[in-house]
Amino acid sequence: MYIVTIDEEECSGCNACTDGCPAKILGFVDEKAVVTGDESECMGCESCVIVCPTGAISIMEI
Numbered sequence: 001m002y003i004v005t006i007d008e009e010e011c012s013g014c015n016a017c018t019d020g021c022p023a024k025i026l027g028f029v030d031e032k033a034v035v036t037g038d039e040s041e042c043m044g045c046e047s048c049v050i051v052c053p054t055g056a057i058s059i060m061e062i
């Protein structure tokens with residue numbers, strides 16, 4: 001299982017992570033990326049980490 005952490009201060013709202021998440025668990029609230037789906041469905045693929053231009057996302061396996 002993975003924990004998805006998104007730093008709201010670092011997020012520029014570019015939408016890249018939400019578009020690229022294969023589990024479709026990332027969305028937007030107030031123009032910031034947040035986990036809107038079931039976090040337990042995160043596959044740990046790190047697509048979101050790779051595409052994020054500001055380094056706002058980190059994935060941790062627990």
Ligand code: SF4
Pocket residue numbers: 004020021022023024025026041042043044045046047048049059
């Ligand atoms: S690691 Fe992959 S599955 Fe998990 S939130 Fe990021 S893009 Fe989605």
Ligand code: SF4
Pocket residue numbers: 006010011012013014015016017018032033048051052053054055056057
């Ligand atoms: S890719 Fe990074 S900067 Fe862009 S919306 Fe996602 S968290 Fe925010």
